Amino acid sequence: MxxxxxxxxxxxxxxxxxxxxxxxxxxxxxxxxxxxxxxxxxxxxxxxxxxxxxxxxxxxxxxxxxxxxxxxxxxxxxxxxxxxxxxxxxxxxxxxxxxxxxxxxxxxxxxxMGEPRFDWQSIPLDYAMDTASMPVSWGPLCNPIAVNVGNPHVIFFVGDTDAIDLGNIGLEIEHDPLFPERVNVNVATVQSKERIKLNVWERGAGLTRACGTGACATAVGAMRRGLVERKVMVELPGGALQIKWTDDNRILMSGPxxxxxxxxxxxxxxxxxx
Known part of the structure; x- marks a missing residue:
């Protein structure tokens, strides 16, 4: 055929x-x-x-x-x-x-993209914990936030995202038993109240030039921690996406x-x- x-x-x-x-x-x-x-x-x-x-x-x-x-x-x-x-x-x-x-x-x-979910069962995690600041670490990455935006994401906020060897550590985190359905790994740097720089290790695909759900999850995670406004630009290696978390709890993603x-x-x- x-x-x-x-x-x-x-x-x-x-x-x-x-x-x-x-x-x-x-x-x-x-x-x-x-x-x-x-x-x-x-x-x-x-x-x-x-x-x-x-x-x-x-x-x-x-x-x-x-x-x-x-x-x-x-x-x-x-x-x-x-x-x-x-x-x-x-x-x-x-x-x-x-x-x-x-x-x-x-x-x-x-x-x-719908509504984000933060409860540990919806990520899902292997056991209960606070998804706003998870008491776990992998090498230089620690205390991430977890969110499900249709698929599971864990987000680490660091001083310099490019200093993290995500190509090496991403696979380890993706397959950690903490994440029974595996997980997408995001490493982000907040550059201002309106802009975030992001690198993503995508579950089942590896390092990627852009990840729309990763941008959504990272933006919402940063908003949940009060690091940025409710509308931000997320800069990925392939380009930028605009993410807005509306007052009625919807995530709007715009880009090319x-x-x-x-x-x-x-x-x-x-x-x-x-």
């Missing part, structure tokens, strides 16, 4: 998007997703995005998200902006994390998305895992 795809990115965080809304696609499993995402033998991407029809009344369609290791995850803010740009009009989209709202803008989108190219492939070339 020949399948069309669209390659897109949000601030360098790149996606292969498969649209199964008009014609149903074969079952996408972990092996196939990882093979398509492979940068040497496949098309190559940080996440593989599958769009499907759904029968949930308040959603226009469903978005499924597979990391480059083939694992399916709950949310991806950068992918949501890319899908908004591809879809072309406002929509409500079902993800495994929540129903989110997309609003395409000139060259990007604003996404209502770009279509790179379109193509097609034979499903069997990747379904075999070769």
């Amino acid at each position: 020949r399948v069309d795809f669209t390659k897109m990115h949000g601030l360098g965080n790149d996606f292969v998007i498969l649209d199964g809304r008009k014609e149903a696609l074969p079952v996408l499993d972990t092996v196939t997703a990882a093979a398509i995402a492979d940068r040497r033998k496949g098309i190559g991407c940080d996440q593989l995005i599958l769009l499907e029809n759904c029968d949930q009344g308040d959603a226009d369609f469903r978005m499924r998200i597979f990391n480059s290791d083939g694992g399916e995850v709950e949310a991806c803010g950068n992918a949501a902006r890319a899908v908004a740009l591809l879809h072309g009009v406002s929509a409500k989209v079902l993800t495994d994390g929540a129903v989110i709202s997309l609003e395409p803008t000139d060259g990007g989108a604003t996404v209502d 998305a770009t279509e790179s190219f379109r193509g097609s492939f034979e499903w069997s070339d990747y379904a075999d895992g070769e």
